[in-house]
Amino acid sequence: MRSRPGTARNEPAGAWQGRFVGPLLVLGLLVLGVTATLAMVGAMRADQRVAADRVMDQRTAVARAAVAGETGRYRDLMHAVAAGLGTNARLTAADFAAATAPLDQAGLVGATSVAFVVPAAPGRVAETERLWRSRGASGLTLEPLGTSREHLFAVFRRGLNNGDPGVVGLDVSAAPEPAAALAEARRTGQPTVSQAYVLLGDRNLPQARQQLSFLFVAPVFAADRAPGQVPPFLGWLAMGLHGRDFLGGVLSTASQGLLDGELYATDGSGRRVEVAAYDARGVRDLTRQASFPVADRQWTLLTGADSHYLPGARSGTPTAVLIGGLVITGMLALVVWTLATGRSRAQARVLVATADLRAAEAESRRQAGLLSAIMASIGDGVGVVDENGAFLLHNPAAQALLGVADGVGGPEGWQEHYGLFRPDGHTPFPVEEMPLVRALRGESSDGVEMLIRNDSRPDDILVSVDGRPLDPSAGQHGAVAVFHDITELRRYENDLAVFAGVVAHDLKAPLSIVRGHCENAADELADAPDGPEVREARAAMQRVADAVDRMAGMIDTLLAYATARDAPLKHRPVPLGPLVADVIEQRTQQPRPAGTPPPDIYVGPLPVVDADPAMLRHVLDNLVGNALKYVPAGRAARIDVTAAPAEEGWTRIDVADRGIGIPAEDQPDIFETFHRATTAAGYAGTGLGLAICRRIVERHGGVIGVTDNPGGGTRFHFTLPLADATGTDGPEPARAALGRALAERAAVEQAALHEPGGDVRAAGTASAPPRMRGAGPAGTA
Numbered sequence: 010m011r012s013r014p015g016t017a018r019n020e021p022a023g024a025w026q027g028r029f030v031g032p033l034l035v036l037g038l039l040v041l042g043v044t045a046t047l048a049m050v051g052a053m054r055a056d057q058r059v060a061a062d063r064v065m066d067q068r069t070a071v072a073r074a075a076v077a078g079e080t081g082r083y084r085d086l087m088h089a090v091a092a093g094l095g096t097n098a099r100l101t102a103a104d105f106a107a108a109t110a111p112l113d114q115a116g117l118v119g120a121t122s123v124a125f126v127v128p129a130a131p132g133r134v135a136e137t138e139r140l141w142r143s144r145g146a147s148g149l150t151l152e153p154l155g156t157s158r159e160h161l162f163a164v165f166r167r168g169l170n171n172g173d174p175g176v177v178g179l180d181v182s183a184a185p186e187p188a189a190a191l192a193e194a195r196r197t198g199q200p201t202v203s204q205a206y207v208l209l210g211d212r213n214l215p216q217a218r219q220q221l222s223f224l225f226v227a228p229v230f231a232a233d234r235a236p237g238q239v240p241p242f243l244g245w246l247a248m249g250l251h252g253r254d255f256l257g258g259v260l261s262t263a264s265q266g267l268l269d270g271e272l273y274a275t276d277g278s279g280r281r282v283e284v285a286a287y288d289a290r291g292v293r294d295l296t297r298q299a300s301f302p303v304a305d306r307q308w309t310l311l312t313g314a315d316s317h318y319l320p321g322a323r324s325g326t327p328t329a330v331l332i333g334g335l336v337i338t339g340m341l342a343l344v345v346w347t348l349a350t351g352r353s354r355a356q357a358r359v360l361v362a363t364a365d366l367r368a369a370e371a372e373s374r375r376q377a378g379l380l381s382a383i384m385a386s387i388g389d390g391v392g393v394v395d396e397n398g399a400f401l402l403h404n405p406a407a408q409a410l411l412g413v414a415d416g417v418g419g420p421e422g423w424q425e426h427y428g429l430f431r432p433d434g435h436t437p438f439p440v441e442e443m444p445l446v447r448a449l450r451g452e453s454s455d456g457v458e459m460l461i462r463n464d465s466r467p468d469d470i471l472v473s474v475d476g477r478p479l480d481p482s483a484g485q486h487g488a489v490a491v492f493h494d495i496t497e498l499r500r501y502e503n504d505l506a507v508f509a510g511v512v513a514h515d516l517k518a519p520l521s522i523v524r525g526h527c528e529n530a531a532d533e534l535a536d537a538p539d540g541p542e543v544r545e546a547r548a549a550m551q552r553v554a555d556a557v558d559r560m561a562g563m564i565d566t567l568l569a570y571a572t573a574r575d576a577p578l579k580h581r582p583v584p585l586g587p588l589v590a591d592v593i594e595q596r597t598q599q600p601r602p603a604g605t606p607p608p609d610i611y612v613g614p615l616p617v618v619d620a621d622p623a624m625l626r627h628v629l630d631n632l633v634g635n636a637l638k639y640v641p642a643g644r645a646a647r648i649d650v651t652a653a654p655a656e657e658g659w660t661r662i663d664v665a666d667r668g669i670g671i672p673a674e675d676q677p678d679i680f681e682t683f684h685r686a687t688t689a690a691g692y693a694g695t696g697l698g699l700a701i702c703r704r705i706v707e708r709h710g711g712v713i714g715v716t717d718n719p720g721g722g723t724r725f726h727f728t729l730p731l732a733d734a735t736g737t738d739g740p741e742p743a744r745a746a747l748g749r750a751l752a753e754r755a756a757v758e759q760a761a762l763h764e765p766g767g768d769v770r771a772a773g774t775a776s777a778p779p780r781m782r783g784a785g786p787a788g789t790a
Contacts, residue, residue: 090108121170124167162181221284270313458472527550531551627705658730
């Protein structure tokens with residue numbers, strides 16, 4: 010028995026037949042799906058054709074109404090103006106200009122000009138010219154062009170739509186189309202419209218710019234007539250229209266530029282003559298025709314459009330249905346084929362899929378192992394928390410720095426659990442300022458210093474922490490922090506500060522010797538006879554003394570800058586009132602330039618703060634000294650020192666002045682090292698004072714800033730923590746103490762002026778003491 014080709018002898022007959030079941034099902038499904046899709050698309054195409062015809066009918070009706078309405082409006086306007094001209098039998102140029110002025114504002118699309126045309130017999134051209142010149146037709150020259158028995162001259166003209174009014178005296182009888190329209194209007198007494206022709210004024214234009222035009226004509230009859238008599242005929246009012254401009258303007262507005270248009274007029278022989286044409290975008294596949302009367306003629310409007318551009322006429326739905334139907338049919342066929350291809354293919358795909366999964370799992374494990382090895386090898390500590398503050402990761406370096414296990418629930422317990430303090434070693438580090446907490450709020454931070462002290466780490470360790478929000482690619486909200494051990498760095502910096510102090514002392518010692526020699530030399534020169542050499546020697550000694558003072562001041566400033574960040578803070582309650590009074594007293598003891606009035610100073614109620622008195626004094630001394638120094642020459646300094654509440658447990662100190670001010674572009678950098686504002690040129694300074702202030706304030710946990718003072722000058726502000734036993738140092742004790750000290754100093758200076766041998770030079774500098782203003786609204790500087 011012979012077996013079927015391609016089958017084994019022991020293969021059942023049903024198995025051989027089953028091989029064709031899948032392909033037959035797929036073929037049947039394809040035929041059915043394609044047939045149903047084509048039928049549905051055909052029905053939708055038929056509906057779209059009906060919709061396109063309906064939209065085209067509506068658009069054509071709108072276009073016909075627009076064209077008919079515009080031509081009717083032109084005819085009515087011409088008729089109304091002609092009736093107005095007929096009320097004046099002795100029409101002048103001024104009358105014509107006044108009567109036709111409304112036409113220039115009527116928005117007559119395509120209109121070129123309007124003219125008053127009068128008849129003239131061949132033998133009476135000169136008489137007609139004299140008559141209309143006498144009525145104001147300046148420059149009128151009648152030149153007969155036609156050969157008819159009667160000439161038709163335009164004696165008055167007005168340009169429309171900012172067009173050229175044209176030449177007066179033109180003989181219209183030279184063109185048969187307008188001549189016929191004028192004759193028909195006089196015969197019937199009604200407005201008429203001419204056949205299409207090229208206007209006489211346009212025939213000098215290049216061929217490409219010429220277009221078919223037509224005239225609207227209205228006869229002008231005298232209004233005053235005897236009863237039962239025909240009114241006297243005065244002439245015609247004729248308006249020229251460019252056909253293409255007229256049709257394009259009307260159709261582009263009425264159809265939004267979606268319809269083509271061709272305008273035809275029927276002449277006396279019944280033949281249709283094209284008046285104008287307008288082209289829209291696309292290829293015309295829909296056409297319509299509409300007729301309507303215009304004056305004494307019948308016009309026909311032929312419209313066309315591309316159905317693809319007509320809203321509501323075409324859509325992409327049939328194409329989308331066709332594509333979608335074919336895609337769905339193909340997908341169903343693919344599904345049927347897949348299900349019918351047997352078990353072996355499915356098993357092979359499962360094996361391939363599981364192989365990829367196994368490879369991906371192995372790669373994930375390798376990456377996780379690599380990440381773990383990297384984290385364990387990093388010398389800096391790394392900590393990662395989730396959105397609730399629970400630690401997801403602590404590398405060994407972080408655990409070694411913190412000293413305790415991370416077995417705490419959330420950020421609220423971090424300070425106590427890990428023993429986190431500010432760099433001063435006494436102030437607990439606020440939870441809301443911790444870098445990880447700030448990173449959970451979306452804020453990045455760099456170089457935040459913390460001191461760690463707990464039972465597992467009795468020796469204090471100082472770390473610098475950088476915090477960042479966790480990258481979104483991690484798939485969850487969280488934060489990451491990197492810890493750097495800077496204990497040894499700070500110790501090294503402290504050693505450098507001690508070294509700087511020793512160097513400063515050793516440098517100032519020879520300066521003191523030089524200063525003493527200068528003073529001895531000055532004393533010797535004071536007794537020498539006056540002369541050019543002596544004066545030069547005195548000036549030289551003074552220059553050396555000034556240079557020594559500047560050098561000493563620079564050494565003190567550099568030493569303060571070097572120690573402001575690293576010198577240990579000695580916190581204690583500091584009443585700000587007496588401290589400010591002492592600073593002001595010391596500052597105002599310095600001599601002022603001759604002619605400078607005493608400063609005007611206001612000190613408001615000031616609280617008791619928790620700070621290092623020596624460093625705080627440096628901040629106040631620098632800010633008050635700047636307020637006294639940076640003042641225009643000859644003007645009294647005005648200073649306000651006030652306090653206001655800040656966040657809970659903190660106060661804000663303001664030092665406001667009316668000095669030269671700081672430009673807005675310099676304010677962001679004014680606290681940087683060696684930065685000086687552009688307005689400070691000509692004033693002595695090192696550019697380190699405000700940098701030192703910022704270091705000191707930030708070491709106390711506060712912030713410092715600067716703004717413009719309303720009315721002129723500058724307002725510096727900084728924050729400090731309040732002392733535990735908060736109290737307000739009233740303004741009166743500080744003001745009274747300062748007032749007494751200044752009054753005593755003024756009395757001593759005045760007495761010195763009247764003593765024999767007193768230094769008369771002091772009279773220019775030791776004038777009245779600073780004026781202390783009474784308590785008033787804060788910030789009046």
